[in-house]
Amino acid sequence: MAAGTQELELFVREALMRGQSKEAIAQALGQAGWTAEQTRGVLDAYADVGFVVPVPKPRASLSAREAFLYLVLFATLYCVAFSLGSLLFDLINRMWPDAANGYDASAAVLGPSMRWSVAALTIAFPVFAFVSAYLAREVERYPIKRLSPVRRWLTYLTLFVAASVLIGDMTVLVYNLLGGELSLRFVLKVVVVATIAGTVFGYYLRDLRREEVEGSGGRPVGRGLLIATAVVILAASAAAIVTTGGPAVQREQRLDARRVQDLTRITYVVNNYVRQHERLPPDLQTLAAQPGMNLSIVDPVDGMPYVYRAGEDLDYQLCARFVTDTASDEDNYDSDSDWLHDVGEHCFEREAVRR
Known part of the structure; x- marks a missing residue:
């Protein structure tokens, strides 16, 4: 095959040197059995300029920098597409929760997922836009760079991934439709996947066709598409921040979670103390003073001790001051949790376990 290609290149060069036109050469090669694609590939390597010998066009090369x-x-x-889809999925789960799976759509579960998506988009999209604009300027200055092998391979790989996602998305839609499980929440997710994958597939397919048919330069990603994507990302990120309460609220929730962890740890130590001494400890200082015990008995912010009150038999109270309310919004937290609380000081009734 390599030898045949070499013979074809030698023939075309010799024919051009003898003054034959490209059309006449292509016709002769077609009659000899060469395909139009093989012929065009060799003929396009020479420029249409008047000179005593055929003038070759510059060929695309692969450099480490370009790769x-x-x-x-x-x-x-890929990062932007996945993160944007994940963020929109979380927003859909939050706005249209599934009654059969309510806790998975809660703020407690969606918060970290949304933060990761917003963080990824905040970093990845500006990098994508910058690199895209830089490569666009390079292609505009040197159109031959559009023929970069690594660009072609990655573009076709992207088309394959996008097409696979679209096919899978439509398959799932039809499957759920036949099973009678179609809902607004599900349809919106299908639309999100189809829109993201379809936009990527449609743009890069059109970009390749423009390159192969017209052979002209062009921007890797259109400015309008970048602006539209930026608007969608900003809107989704703003909605996520409003949903999760923003950094200040997130910090307050983490501090309250830390207080609950401290109180939970204290209950374990109280149970262990009762097993050893057959009675409740007199105070938290006694618990913390036990050898090898690393027990936090004070608030992580103001350093005020947690309140401990020993009651009758093995009943006791643990109290702490909280800055968020979980008791009035149980749907956003595990319904089986024993640590739901109001804003301000909240006391939990507990009973020590001997065994």
Whole structure:
């Protein structure tokens, strides 16, 4: 095959040197059995300029720098597409919760997922936009760079991934439709996947067709598409921040979670103390003073001790001051939790376990 290609290249060069037109050469090669694609590939390697010998066009080459830039471009594209889809899924779960799976749609579960998605989009999208704009300027200055091998391979790989996602998305839609499980929540998720994958597939397919048919330069990603994507990302990120309460609320929730962890740890130590001494400890200082015990008995913010009150038999109270309310919004937390609380000081009734 390599020898046949070499013979074809030698023939085309010789024919051009003898003054034959490209059309006449293509016709002769077609009659000899060469395909139009093989012929065009060799003929396109020479420029249509008047000179005593055929003038070759510059050929695309692969450099480490170019490979790095395109790898970053497509890696951030995948990151943006996945993170945006994940964020929109979380928002849909939050706005249209499933009654059969309510806790999975709670703020307690969705909060970390939304934060990861917003963080990824905040970093990946600007990098994608910057690299895309930089490569666009390079292609505009040197159109031959559109024929970069790594760009072609990654573009076709992206088309394959996007097409696979679209096919899978439509398959799941039909499957659920036949099973009678179609709902607004499910339809919205299907639309999100189809829109993201379809936009990626449609743009890069059109980009390749423009390159192969027209052979002209062009921007890797259109400015309008970048602006529209940025608007969607900003809107989704703003909705996520409003839903999760923002950094200040998140910190307050983490501090209250830390207080609950401290109180939970204290209950374990109280149970262990009762097993050893057959009675409740007189105070928290006694618990913390036990050898090898690393027990937090004070508030992590103001350093005020947690309140402990020993009652009759093995009953006791643990109290702490909280800054968030989980008791009035049980749907957003585990319904079996024993640590739901109001804002302000809240006391929990507990009973020590001997065994």
